[in-house]
Amino acid sequence: NAGVTQTPKFQVLKTGQSMTLQCAQDMNHNSMYWYRQDPGMGLRLIYYSASEGTTDKGEVPNGYNVSRLNKREFSLRLESAAPSQTSVYFCASTRLGGGTGELFFGEGSRLTVL
């Protein structure tokens, strides 16, 4: 059982380049999330998708776009990367709406923007 899978695990970009972080879960969860983590900052919510076909902004959405491609997949896109977006990105999923809110996290994607 793979759980939540993120790709790539590591990426180096130059300022202004674009890229997409991919996330897929195989637990039939309806809600998915993207967080970023900077040193000493804890986890900050970028975007979330309550269910297939919906997405909403979190605490720090500027500079990012998301797509809930289907129930399994939730991607995060950086259109024009900036050094301030150097961070570790975590994808998570959960079954809500009658569930108890337990989040399952991926292993993280480490992004460096030069």
Place this chain on the structure above:
Amino acid sequence: DAKTTQPPSMDCAEGRAANLPCNHSTISGNEYVYWYRQIHSQGPQYIIHGLKNNETNEMASLIITEDRKSSTLILPHATLRDTAVYYCIVRVYGSGGSNYKLTFGKGTLLTVNP
């Protein structure tokens, strides 16, 4: 949204109980308290959750005060591998998509010493 307050760091001796406090004084009646931990730079891992009653599982115990304004996570016999950042979060409950907006703070860095 209910917010949580945790001490930034705590120490514990190996083999002793670790008691991690969390304040959530603005918690609403339908909101659950969840605990997660993050070891080094891995994805956070679910530990336990509760609504109003004390809970116990194979990893930890959760004590919630009667007024639900605070809780304590107890690791009964801490080991070196329990050194991690521990997050206390409250499930946001609101209309529409805000029901699914799960936010984290900076957590408590627990260091278990030999």
